[in-house]
Amino acid sequence: MAEDFVIEMLNITKEFPGIKANDDITLQLRRGEIHALLGENGAGKSTLMSVLFGLYQPEKGVIKKDGKEVRIKDPNDANRLGIGMVHQHFKLVECFTVLDNIILGVESTKMGFLQKDAARKKVMALSEKYGLRVDPDALVEDISVGMQQRVEILKMLYRDNDILIFDEPTAVLTPQEIDELMEIMRGFKAEGKSILFITHKLNEIMAVADRCTVLRKGRYMGTVDIADTTKEELSRMMVGRNVQFVVDKKPCEPGDNILEVENLVVPSRIHKNNAVKGVSFNVRAGEIVCVAGIEGNGQSELVFGVTGLEKATCGRIRLCGQDITNARIRDRSKAGMSHIPEDRHKHGLVLDYTLGQNLVLQRYWQPQFQNHGFIRSGEVQKYADRLIQEYDIRSGQGAATIARSMSGGNQQKAIIAREIDKDPQLLVAVQPTRGLDVGAIEFIHKQLVAERDAGRAVLLVSLELDEVMNLSDRILVMYEGEIVGEFDPRTTTVEELGLYMAGGKKQKEGQA
Amino acid sequence: MNQKRKPLSQNATLIGVLASLLSILIGLVLGFVLLVVLNPGAALEGMTQMLTKGVSNLSSFSQVLYQAAPLMMCGLSVGFAYKTGLFNIGAPGQYTMGVFFALLFAIQFQMPWFVCLLAAMVGGAAWGVFPGLFKALFNVNEVITSIMFNWIGMYLVNLLIANMPVMLASAWGASNSDRTAALSSANPGAIIPKCGLDKLFGDSPWINISILITVLLAIVVWVVLQKTTFGYELKACGLNRDASQYAGINAKRNVVLSMVIAGGLAGAGGGIYYLAGTVQYVIEKAILGMGFDGIAVALLANSHPIGAIFSSLFVSYLQVGGSAMQPNYSPETTDIVIAVIIYLAAFALLMRGVITKALSRRKEKEASGK
Ligand SMILES: Nc1ncnc2c1ncn2[C@@H]1O[C@H](COP(=O)(O)OP(=O)(O)OP(=O)(O)O)[C@@H](O)[C@H]1O
Numbered sequence: 001m002a003e004d005f006v007i008e009m010l011n012i013t014k015e016f017p018g019i020k021a022n023d024d025i026t027l028q029l030r031r032g033e034i035h036a037l038l039g040e041n042g043a044g045k046s047t048l049m050s051v052l053f054g055l056y057q058p059e060k061g062v063i064k065k066d067g068k069e070v071r072i073k074d075p076n077d078a079n080r081l082g083i084g085m086v087h088q089h090f091k092l093v094e095c096f097t098v099l100d101n102i103i104l105g106v107e108s109t110k111m112g113f114l115q116k117d118a119a120r121k122k123v124m125a126l127s128e129k130y131g132l133r134v135d136p137d138a139l140v141e142d143i144s145v146g147m148q149q150r151v152e153i154l155k156m157l158y159r160d161n162d163i164l165i166f167d168e169p170t171a172v173l174t175p176q177e178i179d180e181l182m183e184i185m186r187g188f189k190a191e192g193k194s195i196l197f198i199t200h201k202l203n204e205i206m207a208v209a210d211r212c213t214v215l216r217k218g219r220y221m222g223t224v225d226i227a228d229t230t231k232e233e234l235s236r237m238m239v240g241r242n243v244q245f246v247v248d249k250k251p252c253e254p255g256d257n258i259l260e261v262e263n264l265v266v267p268s269r270i271h272k273n274n275a276v277k278g279v280s281f282n283v284r285a286g287e288i289v290c291v292a293g294i295e296g297n298g299q300s301e302l303v304f305g306v307t308g309l310e311k312a313t314c315g316r317i318r319l320c321g322q323d324i325t326n327a328r329i330r331d332r333s334k335a336g337m338s339h340i341p342e343d344r345h346k347h348g349l350v351l352d353y354t355l356g357q358n359l360v361l362q363r364y365w366q367p368q369f370q371n372h373g374f375i376r377s378g379e380v381q382k383y384a385d386r387l388i389q390e391y392d393i394r395s396g397q398g399a400a401t402i403a404r405s406m407s408g409g410n411q412q413k414a415i416i417a418r419e420i421d422k423d424p425q426l427l428v429a430v431q432p433t434r435g436l437d438v439g440a441i442e443f444i445h446k447q448l449v450a451e452r453d454a455g456r457a458v459l460l461v462s463l464e465l466d467e468v469m470n471l472s473d474r475i476l477v478m479y480e481g482e483i484v485g486e487f488d489p490r491t492t493t494v495e496e497l498g499l500y501m502a503g504g505k506k507q508k509e510g511q512a
Numbered sequence: 513m514n515q516k517r518k519p520l521s522q523n524a525t526l527i528g529v530l531a532s533l534l535s536i537l538i539g540l541v542l543g544f545v546l547l548v549v550l551n552p553g554a555a556l557e558g559m560t561q562m563l564t565k566g567v568s569n570l571s572s573f574s575q576v577l578y579q580a581a582p583l584m585m586c587g588l589s590v591g592f593a594y595k596t597g598l599f600n601i602g603a604p605g606q607y608t609m610g611v612f613f614a615l616l617f618a619i620q621f622q623m624p625w626f627v628c629l630l631a632a633m634v635g636g637a638a639w640g641v642f643p644g645l646f647k648a649l650f651n652v653n654e655v656i657t658s659i660m661f662n663w664i665g666m667y668l669v670n671l672l673i674a675n676m677p678v679m680l681a682s683a684w685g686a687s688n689s690d691r692t693a694a695l696s697s698a699n700p701g702a703i704i705p706k707c708g709l710d711k712l713f714g715d716s717p718w719i720n721i722s723i724l725i726t727v728l729l730a731i732v733v734w735v736v737l738q739k740t741t742f743g744y745e746l747k748a749c750g751l752n753r754d755a756s757q758y759a760g761i762n763a764k765r766n767v768v769l770s771m772v773i774a775g776g777l778a779g780a781g782g783g784i785y786y787l788a789g790t791v792q793y794v795i796e797k798a799i800l801g802m803g804f805d806g807i808a809v810a811l812l813a814n815s816h817p818i819g820a821i822f823s824s825l826f827v828s829y830l831q832v833g834g835s836a837m838q839p840n841y842s843p844e845t846t847d848i849v850i851a852v853i854i855y856l857a858a859f860a861l862l863m864r865g866v867i868t869k870a871l872s873r874r875k876e877k878e879a880s881g882k
């Protein structure tokens with residue numbers, strides 16, 4: 001035996017209506033390696049991993065574990081083979097506690113009664129050992145995304161899995177949490193566990209992976225050793241052309257105030273205190289203002305307040321001179337506000353509607369799309385086809401595809417297309433490139449800059465400092481519900497921002 | 513686009529129909545087993561009766577249509593609400609209110625039938641408002657309020673009718689005062705017209721144009737849900753309330769409207785049944801079952817308005833057949849058998865998966881056999 005493969009997926013083909021998601025793909029996972037899986041949005045990464053985890057049955061191909069052919073009919077089979085998976089969109093029971101979620105499906109019982117004490121001990125021991133901080137008694141709906149992910153990881157460990165699949169684990173994490181996760185993954189590797197790791201962030205692949213397999217449009221492009229490759233080469237392999245990582249921007253020429261926020265106070269949904277404590281700022285036409293900060297410092301609530309998803313308890317918001325503090329969401333939208341929301345499944349999409357229906361979610365009531373209350377489906381179709389074309393939204397059946405069946409990145413592209421095409425005065429974008437491949441990020445960044453150059457105002461909330469430095473014309477740093485500093489990206493550094501984000505420093509109140 | 517013919521295992525419509533038929537068949541077999549257990553001698557005859565009665569003669573068939581009409585309305589009511597994310601278990605109460613309003617306008621106010629029918633809709637709709645408001649304003653689960661309003665509705669109607677002497681049969685030449693007057697004596701103009709349909713059905717007393725009205729309404733409901741911006745909003749609220757809020761849809765208003773429309777549909781069902789002139793409202797102590805049967809109708813139809821046309825006919829067919837088994841089996845028994853059949857028919861969804869799997873397995877075998 002030349003090489004020691006724990007898992008071999010040979011010539012896997014998986015079809016969905018209208019699309020071959022996996023077309024003759026081969027992937028071999030060495031024992032004790034971190035193997036990255038790279039590919040554009042919709043390339044078939046999640047599908048391939050779901051095949052390995054027993055969620056889908058491939059039409060063709062075989063899977064081997066330790067050289068022996070196995071059939072994985074469902075996740076229970078996968079579990080017995082030691083395969084665990086953290087999904088791109090978590091699969092936790094919201095109203096259960098962390099502990100209940102971890103033991104769900106493998107509960108130990110005595111005469112029909114749950115035996116939780118032993119389980120709790122094991123979970124706490126694992127949590128300690130790998131530095132996966134969780135509160136076992138908290139309800140999942142109350143905890144942060146980061147902790148939810150740690151719960152998913154503990155689920156795998158609790159089941160003694162030694163082949164771990166991570167599907168875009170870092171898309172929802174803060175930079176600090178990402179570093180922690182990388183450390184944890186290295187720890188697993190040192191113990192001899194084998195890891196399959198999907199990510200769109202090439203830096204992460206360069207940092208932890210041993211090898212990387214690249215897919216493009218459902219097909220296998222090759223496997224490379226990370227030691228002898230570069231970011232540029234990887235991205236070329238993946239999209240078939242050179243990708244620009246930095247956007248070209250003309251100097252900013254700000255115009256009139258579009259958004260004016262004065263002394264805004266927004267309550268928190270989680271705790272009793274205010275999440276946003278009297279924030280004032282403005283966004284002018286033709287500039288991109290970025291709100292930076294560590295997750296949970298009130299950025300989300302600030303956006304809720306501005307967009308109307310949460311009522312502001314105090315303060316004043318003006319859009320193009322019009323007071324919208326208490327305006328309904330529809331009226332804000334009519335006044336020229338677009339919103340790319342943070343949580344695409346919760347707010348951004350009606351998952352069981354088709355892609356076409358989702359693309360008109362903000363405009364179905366406009367005369368273009370309805371006639372005396374009847375939807376003009378022909379127009380909707382035409383409009384959807386245009387956006388699908390322009391934004392390269394990939395799916396099996398075009399506008400008729402159910403949004404739920406689309407790949408995560410393409411769902412995100414659909415939302416972005418819808419919100420930008422609304423031609424807003426103000427575009428509020430929260431983590432707009434979350435889950436997008438490098439090619440798509442390049443495209444979206446260009447779109448955002450184009451909006452700005454067309455004289456639109458853009459309010460961008462991002463946790464990624466690269467994106468912040470790259471795109472913004474002005475940076476506001478938020479810490480504990482307040483804006484603690486305003487910076488010009490040309491004269492500041494990531495380190496300085498970091499200092500303010502961590503609460504180590506605060507500028508004097510200097511702005512109007 | 514490649515226009516390859518879809519393999520059998522991917523033809524959703526065909527599999528859907530196949531699955532429904534298969535589940536019904538299994539239901540019938542189980543129902544038969546039950547009959548054998550309860551009264552072996554009469555089982556075969558009973559089952560035959562049940563399955564053939566509905567088409568055995570024109571009179572029975574017209575009875576199937578006659579009962580299908582209110583069932584369809586209740587099914588539409590439950591199905592419509594369900595499509596918008598609400599479980600309208602209040603259909604029985606709304607139905608009872610519809611009955612009351614129809615009879616009130618027919619007997620007390622001496623109105624023509626279409627006014628009475630409209631009144632029935634308004635009555636049902638009014639009874640849908642409360643659960644809708646409670647849900648929208650205080651986030652009280654509609655199931656709980658609906659159930660309470662079923663009972664409130666029933667006792668309120670009983671109370672009102674008992675205290676309205678003109679409404680009672682005794683005021684119109686009959687002796688009993690425990691029920692409302694027969695429309696034939698109180699106000700023949702309030703009886704839904706037959707428009708010659710009775711000639712087609714051998715002078716059957718059951719038939720009138722109500723089945724046509726309900727089919728029309730089913731189509732209207734389908735159009736509203738499928739083709740209008742209003743339906744788009746309602747369904748969006750049902751599927752994802754957060755996203756509909758994000759899109760600026762007034763979710764609270766839609767919850768109330770949805771319950772009002774569902775109530776109106778159930779109310780129309782009550783009106784249609786009692787305006788046929790063949791039954792009188794008896795002051796009862798039990799909630800009228802028609803609304804509950806609507807849940808089964810909606811379930812079988814997978815909440816689809818057009819599906820409700822067929823599922824209500826199916827349920828009605830079984831009920832008419834069931835009543836023909838009566839001397840040998842008690843009404844309760846036939847109810848159980850009908851329930852078993854309906855219950856299994858609802859397994860169609862499960863069956864769909866089984867069939868798809870079986871078909872694709874066959875395809876696999878064929879492929880490997882080559
Ligand atoms: N359950 C499904 N039904 C129909 N089509 C599906 C289903 N799951 C995935 N697809 C399609 O298969 C293709 C591959 O999807 P997949 O989720 O594997 O992409 P991905 O590589 O994980 O992309 P992303 O980076 O955006 O997450 C997509 O075009 C998607 O529309």
Ligand SMILES: [Mg+2]
Nearest residue numbers: 046088407408
């Ligand atoms: Mg994916």
